[in-house]
Amino acid sequence: MKEHYAIAIDGPSGAGKSTLAKAIAAELKITYVDTGAIYRTIGYVAWQRGIAPEDEAAVLSLLPQLEIGIAHGGEDGLQHMLLDGEDITDQIRLPQISMYASAVSAIPGVRDYLLETQRTFARRQSVIMDGRDIGTVVLPDADIKIYLTALPEIRAQRRFLELEQRGTPKPFEEVLAEIIERDYNDMHRDVAPLRAAEDAVVIDTSELDFEQSRELLLKTIEERL
Numbered sequence: 453m454k455e456h457y458a459i460a461i462d463g464p465s466g467a468g469k470s471t472l473a474k475a476i477a478a479e480l481k482i483t484y485v486d487t488g489a490i491y492r493t494i495g496y497v498a499w500q501r502g503i504a505p506e507d508e509a510a511v512l513s514l515l516p517q518l519e520i521g522i523a524h525g526g527e528d529g530l531q532h533m534l535l536d537g538e539d540i541t542d543q544i545r546l547p548q549i550s551m552y553a554s555a556v557s558a559i560p561g562v563r564d565y566l567l568e569t570q571r572t573f574a575r576r577q578s579v580i581m582d583g584r585d586i587g588t589v590v591l592p593d594a595d596i597k598i599y600l601t602a603l604p605e606i607r608a609q610r611r612f613l614e615l616e617q618r619g620t621p622k623p624f625e626e627v628l629a630e631i632i633e634r635d636y637n638d639m640h641r642d643v644a645p646l647r648a649a650e651d652a653v654v655i656d657t658s659e660l661d662f663e664q665s666r667e668l669l670l671k672t673i674e675e676r677l
């Protein structure tokens with residue numbers, strides 16, 4: 453096995469990227485980098501300050517004022533997001549932040565601003581990095597590229613159950629409509645749209661449970677390392 457390597461995991465929301473990437477990171481003892489959390493942090497600030505996330509000039513003017521910290525390797529081994537020193541890891545998961553994150557992520561200046569930060573992680577250590585453009589733009593030389601997907605209805609069903617368990621239920625139809633809208637935004641923006649890299653292994657988890665997906669992913673990775 454190589455000493456220092458990078459695994460890119462891209463795919464639409466709700467395909468299971470983060471849950472699986474966390475499990476793989478723990479198994480392989482490498483760092484899990486959640487790039488969506490960084491876009492969520494910027495989306496969160498826009499939301500908090502009442503800025504329309506499509507307002508390019510307003511969002512860009514926020515960037516130099518923000519002190520965004522990304523911490524790995526704490527007690528829980530997970531990635532924590534800090535904003536001006538405050539841990540906002542939980543706040544950025546609020547359901548309304550997803551669309552804000554998707555909208556700010558379509559702004560080219562926001563993507564440029566975050567590019568080097570993401571690349572630096574992979575230079576320093578072995579990583580499994582999840583996002584939308586990791587295999588295509590952020591780490592085009594990643595050792596392994598996975599495109600993880602599942603049917604929209606299945607992803608919506610998983611999200612629906614998750615919201616119910618969290619005590620913030622929403623009608624299934626609403627969850628599905630949001631998934632479809634976010635897929636559309638993420639796949640049709642001009643810069644770094646979501647798509648599978650040509651050399652990515654496509655894994656569809658529609659008919660797999662978590663354990664089956666984890667095993668398949670691990671096998672795919674170990675075969676290539």
Ligand code: DC
Binds near residue numbers: 582584
């Ligand atoms: O993975 P997530 O759902 O937390 O990501 C939130 C949004 O951020 C997603 O809708 C699109 C954007 N994003 C992106 O454009 N590029 C990435 N590498 C990661 C996320």
